[in-house]
Amino acid sequence: MKYLLLLLAWPVLGQKSVLDDYIATAFQQNITLQQKNIQVEKAMIALKSAQSLYQPTVAFQGGYQSGQGGRSIAFPVGDLLNPVYSTLNALTKSTAFPQIANVETNFFPRDFYDVKVQTSMPLYNKDISYNKQIQEQSISLQREDASLYKRELVKQIKTAYFQYLLSLGLQKVYENALNLAIEGKKVNEKLLANGKGLPAYLLRSDSEIANIQAQMADASKQSQAAQMYFNFLLNRELRADIRIDFEVEKALNAAYNVTPGAREELSLLSKSIGLQETVLKMNESFYLPKVSGFLSLGSQSTIYDINAKSAYYFLGLQMDIPIFTGKRNLYKIKQSQLDIASARNTLDLSAKQFTMATEIAQKNVQSSLVSFQASTKSFEAASAYLRLIEKGYKEGVSTYLETVDARNQWMNATINYQLKQFNVLIAAAAYEREAASYPL
Known part of the structure; x- marks a missing residue:
């Protein structure tokens, strides 16, 4: 027992x-x-x-770009303004308004930089x-x-x-x-x-x-x-x-x-x-929507033209709502x-x-x-x-x-x-x- x-x-x-x-x-x-x-x-x-x-996600981003040649765009500023300047000189009997040439600019930036600290966060x-x-x-x-x-x-x-x-x-x-x-x-x-x-x-x-x-x-x-x-x-x-x-x-x-x-x-x-x-x-x-925000603090300009005006901020919101999947x-x-x-x-x-x-x-x-x-x-x-x-x-x-x-x-x-x-x-x-x- x-x-x-x-x-x-x-x-x-x-x-x-x-x-x-x-x-x-x-x-x-x-x-x-x-x-x-x-x-x-x-x-x-x-x-x-x-x-x-x-x-939040914080990241430093930087870039430098420089190029020459390739596609370009012409700005006929001389053709547009020179007649006006000639008339003004005739009226004023002076040479205060000189003749200017047309401008042709390439698409590629030259000695351009963009550095920023970007912060993103889901809201x-x-x-x-x-x-x-x-x-x-x-x-x-x-x-x-x-x-x-x-x-x-x-x-x-x-x-x-x-x-x-x-x-x-x-x-x-x-x-x-x-x-x-x-x-x-x-x-x-x-x-x-x-x-x-x-x-x-x-x-x-x-x-x-x-x-x-x-x-x-x-x-x-x-x-x-x-x-x-x-x-x-x-x-x-x-x-x-x-x-x-x-x-x-x-x-x-x-x-x-x-x-x-x-x-x-x-x-x-x-x-x-x-x-x-x-x-x-x-x-x-x-x-349900997905909402996030971002903020960028940085500076962009050409290397030879760095000043207070080159600083910038950029912020925004982003929303994603599915419609059809x-x-x-x-x-x-x-x-x-x-x-x-x-x-x-x-x-x-x-x-x-x-x-x-x-x-x-x-x-x-x-x-x-x-x-x-x-x-x-x-x-x-x-x-x-x-x-x-x-x-x-x-x-x-x-x-x-x-x-x-x-x-x-x-x-x-x-x-x-x-x-x-x-x-x-x-x-x-x-x-x-x-x-x-x-x-x-």
């Missing part, structure tokens, strides 16, 4: 365990999580960039406001995505750690079984020396020892693989030592009331819908509406799927607990049976084949006990993941 309490609870232990320390290390060092954090930082920079659009533009909201929502999405990966990472780390402990436990089982087999061989050698044993028993002992050694080698490979994968998740050296001072019994007997947390997947979908709704609002505001804006609005409808359906379906997954994970914990309880009884019975048979064999009551069978039963029961024990912890980690109960 005490194990069934785990159905209602599988958070962390009351005090931080070595596993919690490893999880905290992974939160700092895991490469994928670091990439997620970089994406959050990029989203924050994008928000600052969007906010800067409200501020009314709803797109900037909506863009800022979108960037703020993007930051929230990136953070939620990082939390989602943390949640999955916790499960992977716990599962990898339990598998590593399991591999060590199996190695210990095979080691004990090997010691028993070696001890059995020694007993057979003594019995054979005293004329009570059979040579076939020694061959059977050698075969048993070789079989266990092969299983030990396989368990060692599995342990190394589990060690490397666990260290990979923590972004550590693959052969780094792993602390094994984890209180398995305390974990199995832990009983805490758990209030399932909010799943990051659902929050991510909800926030994604909010972002799409902002995009829809921005698309719907296409008819081939209904492209209306199509964008319709697409946004369909995207929102699809996202809401996905949210509703995902909520039901996650509820089902949580209940299945809970039942898996219950099933693994029942199996563990059964394996515990089988292990205790096999251990007691092995002690009786070995004692009887030494006393000549039991046969050697009964001893071998008892050892095999004990080894299989012990292996099954180890498997079922850690299956409970692995199933509990999966339930914890589905319930989103581990504090991030």
Whole structure:
């Protein structure tokens, strides 16, 4: 009954365990999580960039132009004014009005410069406001995505750690079984020396020892693989030592009331819908005017004629109102509406799927607990049976084949006990993941 309490609870232990320390290390060092954090930082920079659009833009601009030849335009000022000047000279009987020549001017300016400081600033533009909201929502999405990966990472780390402990436990089982087999061989050698044993028993002992050694080698490979994968998740050296001072019994007997947390997947979908709704609002505001202003302060003249009169200012307003765009804006609005409808359906379906997954994970914990309880009884019975048979064999009551069978039963029961024990912890980690109960 005490194990069934785990159905209602599988958070962390009351005090931080070595596993919690490893999880905290992974939160700092895991490469994928670091990439997620970089994406959050990029989203924050994008928000600052969007906010800067409200501020004026100031730029210095300068230009110099000079040319000769090409097209020209003639001004017949001489033809127009010389007759007038002649008449005036005749009336005044003087030469006060000299004759002037016609003027021909090229289009190209000669030694002309224009330098200015130009300032422009948006005065009314709803797109900037909506863009800022979108960037703020993007930051929230990136953070939620990082939390989602943390949640999955916790499960992977716990599962990898339990598998590593399991591999060590199996190695210990095979080691004990090997010691028993070696001890059995020694007993057979003594019995054979005293004329009570059979040579076939020694061959059977050698075969048993070789079989266990092969299983030990396989368990060692599995342990190394589990060690490397666990260290990979923590972004550590693959052969780094792993602390094994984890209180398995305390974990199995832990009983805490758990209030399932909010799943990051659902929050991510909800926030994604909010972002799409902002995009829809921005698309719907296409008819609103965009107003901006500008001011230029500068100087322009020829290089040889720089004076106070060459300074100038130039300011103005600019308005942009769309009239016809081939209904492209209306199509964008319709697409946004369909995207929102699809996202809401996905949210509703995902909520039901996650509820089902949580209940299945809970039942898996219950099933693994029942199996563990059964394996515990089988292990205790096999251990007691092995002690009786070995004692009887030494006393000549039991046969050697009964001893071998008892050892095999004990080894299989012990292996099954180890498997079922850690299956409970692995199933509990999966339930914890589905319930989103581990504090991030």
